[in-house]
Amino acid sequence: xxxxxxxxxxxxxxxxxxxxxxxxxxxxxxxxxxxxxxxxxxxxxxxxxxxxxxxxxxxxxxxxxxxxxxxxxxxxxxxxxxxxxxxxxxxxxxxxxxxxxxxxxxxxxxxxxxxxxxxxxxxxxxxxxxxxxxxxxxxxxxxxxxxxxxxxxxxxxxxxxxxxxxxxxxxxxxxxxxxxxxxxxxxxxxxxxxxxxxxxxxxxxxxxxxxxxxxxxxxxxxxxxxx
Amino acid sequence: xxxxxxxxxxxxxxxxxxxxxxxxxxxxxxxxxxxxxxxxxxxxxxxxxxxxxxxxxxxxxxxxxxxxxxxxxxxxxxxxxxxxxxxxxxxxxxxxxxxxxxxxxxxxxxxxxxxxxxxxxxxxxxxxxxxxxxxxxxxxxxxxxxx
Numbered sequence: 001x002x003x004x005x006x007x008x009x010x011x012x013x014x015x016x017x018x019x020x021x022x023x024x025x026x027x028x029x030x031x032x033x034x035x036x037x038x039x040x041x042x043x044x045x046x047x048x049x050x051x052x053x054x055x056x057x058x059x060x061x062x063x064x065x066x067x068x069x070x071x072x073x074x075x076x077x078x079x080x081x082x083x084x085x086x087x088x089x090x091x092x093x094x095x096x097x098x099x100x101x102x103x104x105x106x107x108x109x110x111x112x113x114x115x116x117x118x119x120x121x122x123x124x125x126x127x128x129x130x131x132x133x134x135x136x137x138x139x140x141x142x143x144x145x146x147x148x149x150x151x152x153x154x155x156x157x158x159x160x161x162x163x164x165x166x167x168x169x170x171x172x173x174x175x176x177x178x179x180x181x182x183x184x185x186x187x188x189x190x191x192x193x194x195x196x197x198x199x200x201x202x203x204x205x206x207x208x209x210x211x212x213x214x215x216x217x218x219x220x221x222x223x224x225x226x227x
Numbered sequence: 228x229x230x231x232x233x234x235x236x237x238x239x240x241x242x243x244x245x246x247x248x249x250x251x252x253x254x255x256x257x258x259x260x261x262x263x264x265x266x267x268x269x270x271x272x273x274x275x276x277x278x279x280x281x282x283x284x285x286x287x288x289x290x291x292x293x294x295x296x297x298x299x300x301x302x303x304x305x306x307x308x309x310x311x312x313x314x315x316x317x318x319x320x321x322x323x324x325x326x327x328x329x330x331x332x333x334x335x336x337x338x339x340x341x342x343x344x345x346x347x348x349x350x351x352x353x354x355x356x357x358x359x360x361x362x363x364x365x366x367x368x369x370x371x372x373x374x
Contacts, residue, residue: 044322045321045322047321047342047345049345053348053349053352054345054348054349056349089320090318090319090320090321090346091318091346091349091350091353092312092316092317092318092346092350093300093316093317093318093320094316094317095297095300095301095304095316095317097297097298097301130293130294130297130298130301131297132296132297132300136350136353137357137362138353139353139356139357140353140356160349162352165352165353165356168356169356169359169360172360172362172363173359173360175363176360176361176363179363
């Protein structure tokens with residue numbers, strides 16, 4: 001096949017063959033695993049007016065330190081919470097900035113027959129406290145899409161629009177009505193509670209070791225297109 | 228053969244120079260301060276703060292980034308006319324710029340009368356929904372020995 005393709009090139013037959021081989025090999029590797037390189041959103045929040053209210057897509061990026069499924073799952077949870085927190089901060093946030101300065105002065109005086117000396121030591125301690133807080137009970141935030149670059153970052157996008165709020169309200173209302181119609185049986189325990197079962201990890205137990213369980217990179221954005 | 232090599236070399240040089248132009252932090256467009264811009268949909272308020280990392284490492288830069296974020300919001304609070312909630316909190320604030328150059332971190336935040344109105348409307352929508360359908364109660368198991 002290469003010979004057929006490169007026929008007609010007088011002196012560049014070797015270079016042509018090499019180029020064709022690279023053209024086949026490189027795209028094959030590129031399509032094997034997706035990453036966050038082509039993800040449409042960075043660490044940001046996008047807001048636009050739509051009919052009935054506002055549509056928000058908040059994306060958060062979290063570092064993945066190990067190419068392991070456990071680390072990836074933790075990063076996904078963290079990125080989801082962080083993206084939701086972005087929206088909560090947009091709704092309302094408090095900011096505080098406090099400066100505290102403590103000054104201490106120590107003076108030592110000493111006197112002898114015909115001399116007097118004074119020593120003064122002064123120390124200043126400055127503490128600056130910054131805080132930025134936001135909290136709210138919210139409804140209608142849905143995870144939309146995510147991507148993973150193995151060993152590097154996980155990005156999660158969370159969305160909100162008036163339709164998701166209505167859907168969440170509908171589901172909560174239906175469940176609430178069902179519980180009101182047929183209350184669940186009272187929960188009682190006939191054995192030790194789960195809290196009593198919990199024990200501190202034993203210091204003598206050896207730590208289990210084994211190879212990492214790598215997670216392949218991916219970029220799942222299909223829900224973003226129809227949101 | 229020589230022509231092919233020359234063109235290949237030219238492509239390699241072009242790619243490497245483009246990479247160098249994209250890499251490296253240059254925050255010349257960022258300066259600490261505030262700005263108010265009048266636009267068709269109302270006033271837009273911008274605030275930029277700078278923080279310095281103690282050392283040139285990712286951990287220190289992350290702390291500096293948090294400091295710059297809060298600092299920029301503190302600047303916003305000081306601008307007369309910035310839209311606030313009835314209890315004095317900021318609303319509708321988004322981060323529109325971030326730049327890192329060595330140990331210097333700059334963050335720019337933005338709020339407008341329009342974005343504040345969006346945040347206020349959204350809070351009202353969610354609050355109305357929670358009033359119509361309150362949060363589901365969470366069942367708690369009875370404790371042993373409670374009776």
